[in-house]
Amino acid sequence: MLELLGEHIEKQGCGKVAEKKLLGWREIPIGAMNDRPGSSAEYHIGAWRTFRPVVDHEKCTRCGLCWIYCPDAAMQPREDGYYEPNLDYCKGCGICANSCPVGAIEMVSEVR
Amino acid sequence: MAVQVQQKRTALTGNYAVAEAVKLADVDVIAAYPITPQTTIVEKLAEYVADGIIDAEYIPVESEHSAISACLGASLAGARTFTATASQGLALMHEILFITSVLRAPVVMAIANRSLSAPLSIWNDHSDSMAERDTGWIQIWAANAQEVFDSVLQAYRIAEDRDVLLPVMVNLDGYILSHTVEPVLVPEKKLVEEYLPPKPLWNRLSVKTAYTLGVVGPPEYYFEMKYQAIDAIERSRSKIKEADEVYGEMFGRSYGVMEHHFMDDAEVALIAMGSVAETAYTAIKRWRERGAKVGFVRIRVFRPFPAEELRDLLKGLKVIGILDRATSPGSLGGPAFAEVSTIFVNERQRPLVKNYIAGLGGRDVPFSGFDYMIQRLLEAAEKEEVDVLCEYVGLRE
Ligand code: SF4
Ligand code: SF4
Numbered sequence: 001m002l003e004l005l006g007e008h009i010e011k012q013g014c015g016k017v018a019e020k021k022l023l024g025w026r027e028i029p030i031g032a033m034n035d036r037p038g039s040s041a042e043y044h045i046g047a048w049r050t051f052r053p054v055v056d057h058e059k060c061t062r063c064g065l066c067w068i069y070c071p072d073a074a075m076q077p078r079e080d081g082y083y084e085p086n087l088d089y090c091k092g093c094g095i096c097a098n099s100c101p102v103g104a105i106e107m108v109s110e111v112r
Numbered sequence: 113m114a115v116q117v118q119q120k121r122t123a124l125t126g127n128y129a130v131a132e133a134v135k136l137a138d139v140d141v142i143a144a145y146p147i148t149p150q151t152t153i154v155e156k157l158a159e160y161v162a163d164g165i166i167d168a169e170y171i172p173v174e175s176e177h178s179a180i181s182a183c184l185g186a187s188l189a190g191a192r193t194f195t196a197t198a199s200q201g202l203a204l205m206h207e208i209l210f211i212t213s214v215l216r217a218p219v220v221m222a223i224a225n226r227s228l229s230a231p232l233s234i235w236n237d238h239s240d241s242m243a244e245r246d247t248g249w250i251q252i253w254a255a256n257a258q259e260v261f262d263s264v265l266q267a268y269r270i271a272e273d274r275d276v277l278l279p280v281m282v283n284l285d286g287y288i289l290s291h292t293v294e295p296v297l298v299p300e301k302k303l304v305e306e307y308l309p310p311k312p313l314w315n316r317l318s319v320k321t322a323y324t325l326g327v328v329g330p331p332e333y334y335f336e337m338k339y340q341a342i343d344a345i346e347r348s349r350s351k352i353k354e355a356d357e358v359y360g361e362m363f364g365r366s367y368g369v370m371e372h373h374f375m376d377d378a379e380v381a382l383i384a385m386g387s388v389a390e391t392a393y394t395a396i397k398r399w400r401e402r403g404a405k406v407g408f409v410r411i412r413v414f415r416p417f418p419a420e421e422l423r424d425l426l427k428g429l430k431v432i433g434i435l436d437r438a439t440s441p442g443s444l445g446g447p448a449f450a451e452v453s454t455i456f457v458n459e460r461q462r463p464l465v466k467n468y469i470a471g472l473g474g475r476d477v478p479f480s481g482f483d484y485m486i487q488r489l490l491e492a493a494e495k496e497e498v499d500v501l502c503e504y505v506g507l508r509e
Contacts, residue, residue, distance in 0.1 A: 025336035025343070030277070031216035032329060032337045037322035 045072070049092030051107040053085050059104035066096035066105060117363060119297040126289035129257045129296050130196065130222045130282070131156035133264035135166050136304040137220075138311070140191035143171040143182035147201040148234045149286040150224040154196055176201035180208040180219070187217035188325055190315030192268065195219070198286060199226035202240045206247070212279045213248025214341045215326060218271030218313070219279040222264065224290040225386070227473045235474020236286035238386065242438035242447045248341050250280040250348055251415040253385045255371075257294035259412075260284045262365055265304060269355040272309040276348045278341065285387040287474070299363055307362055345416050352413055369413040369421055374400050378407030380489040381426065383452060384435040385411050388477050392435065395482035406486055411448065423455050429463040430493040433485055437471045445469070445502040464498045470505040481505050 029035045053075075055066075062081045069075075074090035075083050085096070097105040124132060130153045134142070142161065144154035161170040169186075173179045176197050183193040197205065202223055212219055227237040241251060250270060254260040260282065267280035284290055316323050329337045352369065360366030371389075374396060375381065384392045389410035396408045409425065411418065426432055434453075436446025443450065445467035456462035468485050471477040484505060492498045 022332055023336070025339045028333070028336055028340075029323075030340050030344075031316070031325065032214055032327055033316065034324035034327050035321070037324075040324075 044088045051092040069099040124296045126257045126284045127152040129261040141186035141193045143179045149290045150196045150198045176204040180205040183219045189317040190313045196222040198224045209247035216277040220267045224286045226286040233473040238437040253283045266355045273351045288387045369418040371410040373408045375407040379405040380431045381407035382433045383409040431464045433489045467502040
């Protein structure tokens, strides 16, 4: 876990560059700050997931509530208007399944 | 100093002196929760905001933890902020104080110093702010209402200096300073504007920059992030002096990081902080008139600790007495004592040190108490030995 965080910071947390070298205190922005907006996209957190949302297109009304509620912007619309989770970012929290008004999302265990 | 500026001689309590300075500093956000003996500061400020005298956002939060958190957030968004607290309120802020300094938010806070429970006490000692000395905040300790007023304005200039960007707490003794009316010279707002850094301040929460603040600091980076704030408080030393000197040039009053008298030929000296130092000064003056070679020192800036300045001033003394109005149970003495003692730790020739703990929970430290302390210092100088390292003065058996 710490290795992951270290890599995370190195890639986007404090550094200006995505190189492996750990930066010194003079090289990082002051105030425990990440000055690269949107950089969390570089960090895949899907490995934390123990449950995966599976969308049943038979039931889905394409209302978009799952997309609105997903705290990681992992639930995304496809060209045909249906929503699917991006599994690189989906943590499996189940908020989408809870927010779906027609019960179209089932949380399926990743452990088989 | 011959400074010819218009300053209005005004009768103010220490708390109202704080409110007056905050008003002149043109703050943007005040977040506060009332607590004795600080309450009249934020009460007065609430009145100023309600009457449209200050154009600021006043956030009446539900706790001190939220007060400091709101100031932290507002400060990161570039607002000039203020809060005040004391005792349990400051203790409740504890965790956010560390965050404020490392996130480099130039929040200014006044503390009307009050002892910590238990037993419950609303009276003055220094245990509240002394318990926060490791939080990375700059600490100024005032000795009278004028200095309280001046220190709040200096605090904004120091805190917002781009080489510093650290929070500053201005300490004033509960009741003794907070509620006692004294004459205070109040300058015109125009001059204060000239003295303080220009606004707006650095806005780190702007959508244009979209920074992430308060990131995770894993072991690979926590140390570096923390060290930046350590480096900043070191660099604040010269800025604190500069802020004080420029203040002196503009308004005719400056204080230094410490105040001292009768030190030229002193053999022993007594160090104190806050308003009790004024009583100490008078007691020492009386001993001087009787020929005793005793000197007086008041530490005004406790963080960053003025070790160099004190070393130069105190070296060559036979005995140094340090008065603490706070304790560190289980250690050799009080916090100021520990700090002063380390100054000479590597010197071969060094003064003896002696600690007095007095005035806890608002207990008066009368002249007789100081007479005892001074007499014991002179005795130790005579015998070249300190028999009791830490004495509790004024404690009943
Ligand atoms: S499980 Fe959670 S993270 Fe994954 S898509 Fe649903 S709401 Fe988003
Ligand atoms: S909330 Fe349910 S119905 Fe609405 S788009 Fe998402 S899966 Fe479909």
